Amino acid sequence: MRADPPASGAARVPQAVYLDYHATTPVDRRVFAAMAPYFTTHFGNPHSRHSFGWQAEAAVAHARGHLAKLINARPDEIVFTSGATESNNLAIKGLARSRSSRGRHIVTVVTEHHAVLDPCHSLEREGFRVSYLPVDGEGRLNLEQVAEALTPETILLSVMAANNETGVLQDLPALGRLAREHGVALHTDAAQAVGKIPVDVRAWQVDLLSLSGHKMYGPKGIGALFVRRDGPTDLVAQMEGGGQERGLRSGTLNVPGIVGLGEAALIAAQEMAEESRRVAEMRDHLRDRLLEALPDVRVNGSWQHRLPHNLNVSFAGVDGDALMMGLQDVAVSSSSACRSGEAGPSYVLQALGLPPALAQATLRFGLGRFTTPAEVETAATQVIQVVRALRDVAL
Numbered sequence: 150m151r152a153d154p155p156a157s158g159a160a161r162v163p164q165a166v167y168l169d170y171h172a173t174t175p176v177d178r179r180v181f182a183a184m185a186p187y188f189t190t191h192f193g194n195p196h197s198r199h200s201f202g203w204q205a206e207a208a209v210a211h212a213r214g215h216l217a218k219l220i221n222a223r224p225d226e227i228v229f230t231s232g233a234t235e236s237n238n239l240a241i242k243g244l245a246r247s248r249s250s251r252g253r254h255i256v257t258v259v260t261e262h263h264a265v266l267d268p269c270h271s272l273e274r275e276g277f278r279v280s281y282l283p284v285d286g287e288g289r290l291n292l293e294q295v296a297e298a299l300t301p302e303t304i305l306l307s308v309m310a311a312n313n314e315t316g317v318l319q320d321l322p323a324l325g326r327l328a329r330e331h332g333v334a335l336h337t338d339a340a341q342a343v344g345k346i347p348v349d350v351r352a353w354q355v356d357l358l359s360l361s362g363h364k365m366y367g368p369k370g371i372g373a374l375f376v377r378r379d380g381p382t383d384l385v386a387q388m389e390g391g392g393q394e395r396g397l398r399s400g401t402l403n404v405p406g407i408v409g410l411g412e413a414a415l416i417a418a419q420e421m422a423e424e425s426r427r428v429a430e431m432r433d434h435l436r437d438r439l440l441e442a443l444p445d446v447r448v449n450g451s452w453q454h455r456l457p458h459n460l461n462v463s464f465a466g467v468d469g470d471a472l473m474m475g476l477q478d479v480a481v482s483s484s485s486a487c488r489s490g491e492a493g494p495s496y497v498l499q500a501l502g503l504p505p506a507l508a509q510a511t512l513r514f515g516l517g518r519f520t521t522p523a524e525v526e527t528a529a530t531q532v533i534q535v536v537r538a539l540r541d542v543a544l
């Protein structure tokens with residue numbers, strides 16, 4: 150971890166190459182421009198019955214339409230929240246505690262984000278039983294194991310669409326079929342997938358889907374939960390009050406954030422295909438450079454079933470903290486730094502079978518919309534240099 154930027158703002162900090170797009174993305178300038186008027190001139194409350202309110206209400210409806218279209222949902226199936234963490238909590242705890250939920254068993258996966266695992270732990274303390282399924286060496290679920298885990302007591306299957314460390318994709322259409330066959334609701338944390346790969350709630354047959362604005366070039370503090378209309382509609386709200394968002398999420402709507410998320414969704418729908426090709430090409434080049442220059446480099450996670458902008462690599466015989474410290478001009482994550490303050494090697498990589506020492510010697514690269522080939526070159530050169538230096542010391 151690098152030192153914090155000075156309190157006066159980051160102006161004097163030399164700009165590092167940013168390759169941490171899984172942690173967050175910059176707000177696209179077009180998104181920012183769309184949002185700006187909704188802070189100042191168009192500041193109305195969308196629930197007010199006058200022209201200021203109607204203007205805000207129309208903007209929210211417009212944004213809701215764009216977001217729904219991106220995931221092939223209906224606009225009335227979108228519930229705006231503060232982000233994917235809140236969406237996951239609403240989906241998992243809201244469903245488990247709803248009146249129509251009859252059983253007390255939930256199935257999820259060991260490699261899920263903490264925003265899924267922690268609500269599951271909460272429910273265990275309330276008497277629910279949770280099965281945490283393992284993944285294979287590529288980070289993928291075994292569908293037969295999923296089928297075996299589903300019992301008549303099971304109410305929910307929660308499986309992320311794309312992993313935030315390895316970028317590994319799960320087979321959502323197949324999981325959707327399984328969940329339907331067993332009469333189990335399916336939730337997916339798609340925070341890393343939406344806007345990066347095609348997401349289709351109908352083709353996937355998901356009942357609940359979480360997404361986040363700041364992972365797709367929108368602002369922080371806004372997200373959404375897709376709640377299927379003919380699915381589990383009596384979720385217990387986490388936030389009670391004015392009854393906004395079908396009563397599932399009370400509180401005055403974050404209009405600028407929603408406008409930003411809508412614009413981000415519109416841009417993603419238009420540019421995703423071209424952007425994925427361009428970013429994947431740079432990502433592949435980065436992998437090739439590292440593998441050609443360095444021995445004992447391991448690429449973690451399935452290469453075939455993977456986000457186009459993710460590269461997760463371990464460097465045997467290198468100390469992960471020293472590696473991070475050495476990378477002065479490249480902002481990446483060590484896979485161990487995914488939860489603030491958490492020490493120790495990544496539980497995700499260990500679930501793929503990596504020994505702790507190798508898991509600790511890992512970098513997660515997340516490329517994105519504003520990454521350039523020159524930046525990738527800088528990053529590759531610096532990583533190669535630092536790994537070589539550390540290995541020389543270790544000899």
Ligand SMILES: *Cc1c(COP(=O)(O)O)cnc(C)c1O
Pocket residue numbers: 171172231232233234235262264309311312313338339340341360361362363364370371372
């Ligand atoms: C970032 C992320 C979250 C949390 O999203 P917020 O909008 O920051 O709350 C949840 N799940 C995954 C997979 C993520 O990558």
